Amino acid sequence: MLTAAAHLGACAGGDPGVGSTNPFESQGNSNSMSGTTQPGSDTDSTPTVGGSMTDSDTSTPTGPGPGSDSDPTGSDPTGGPTTAGTTTLPDPDCVDDDGDLHGEGCNAGPDCDDTSFNSWQSCGTCVDQDGDGFWVGCDQYGPDEPGPDCDDANPDASDGSDCECAVTPDAKASDTCAEGMAGALGVIAEGGVVPPIKGSITGIDNGPGNGQEDWYWVEFPEAMAMGNRPNAGKIAATFAVNPGDPTSPDYRFEVYTACNKPAFEGLAATYGPGTPPAREWEFFDAHSPPNPNPNPNPNYLNNVPWPAKVFIRVIRVANDQSCSEYTLQVSRLPT
Known part of the structure; x- marks a missing residue:
């Protein structure tokens, strides 16, 4: 039978890549x-950095009103108007060539590439592999290097509207x-x-x-x-x-x-x-x-x-x- x-x-x-841990x-x-292959996934951290510079208000005195016990104009003791306040950078010793507030001597921390506004920690992952001018895997994105790229393997797909799959x-x-x-x-x-x-x-x-x-x-x-x-x-x-x-x-x-x-x-x-x-x-x-x-x-x-x-x-x-x-x-x- x-x-x-x-x-x-x-x-x-096809053989898997040598050295893979997938x-x-x-x-x-x-x-x-x-x-x-189960590729690793990059996580784009986007720290909030920077500081704001605020000028003090300037007002013109009009004189005290009837019955007023105080001067509401904010004028100085001589009766003249106050002048606009001045501020200095919060981090005057910071060497920051790319304007991302990171660099040598900066309070926010060092910069792995002081020529790229997009990166201070992500120099190994911040890339534009498809050459379309949109970046992915960066710490932040600027007008000169926008991002994140919704599909960095496709030069015809850059922002979110291009990647509505x-x-x-x-x-x-x-x-x-x-x-x-x-x-x-x-x-x-x-x-x-x-x-x-x-x-x-x-x-x-x-x-x-x-x-x-x-x-x-x-x-x-x-x-x-x-x-x-x-x-x-x-x-x-x-x-x-x-x-x-x-x-x-x-x-x-x-x-x-x-x-x-x-x-x-x-x-x-x-x-x-x-x-x-x-x-x-x-x-x-x-x-x-x-x-x-x-x-x-x-x-x-x-x-x-x-x-x-x-x-x-x-x-x-x-x-x-x-x-x-x-x-x-x-x-x-x-x-």
Whole structure:
């Protein structure tokens, strides 16, 4: 009797950067899903600095009014008007070439770059990477170097009005997993392909059910195969478009057999809770050569239920607050 077996794996889309400490880049072993990159997020501090200089009022005497016991004019004892007060800088020993009130000998503190009004502590993060004249990651912003840039990877997007991203519509994808939710991709027979799925998520993944995610679901009935298991076709999901750094692009996804189960449970050889999000995922039976095999593939699993329905959770893992768009491709290839 032929024993059904399944080959489960995920194809990496590029090696993670050397020296990264990103938890999404964990590879597990040779059969793991491809890793992801969770970039660090810069926090722009905006200290309130500076002081105000106030002149005293100047008034012209009109003489005491009838019955007055005092002089309300503020005049000096000789009867002449008071003169405007004078002030000096609150920090006369401060060497401050850029006017941000920070520098050598300044009460507000030192300046890491006394030629830039935008920076006194943020010299390593205050940048204009897309060259559009708008800066990001600075201590403050001035008229000569405005900011913050709402998308420093896009020279056509600078202020907030340029970055009103068109996120995935609610009718197209759900932001939580539930039976009968939006995001239905249809019933796919062997040889079928889901039309390209385009979407955009602006924020970095903040955990399942917290809104920064697109959920889809699709059915692959076992009976709609051209043959019986172990020849029921191969399910594949991948990003046809995944913007950002090619070695660490913006988007990843997870696959679930039910909303209340861990990602990839029953869908990979050694993975369950904690499985890293993937860029590519496949499920297919071990149909050639049949087991037993003198040199069995370690990725083979026996008696794995056919995934008749799966839920796909797409998340952003890089370039927070960017408008970049993904294209997800889901298919059931013939075997």
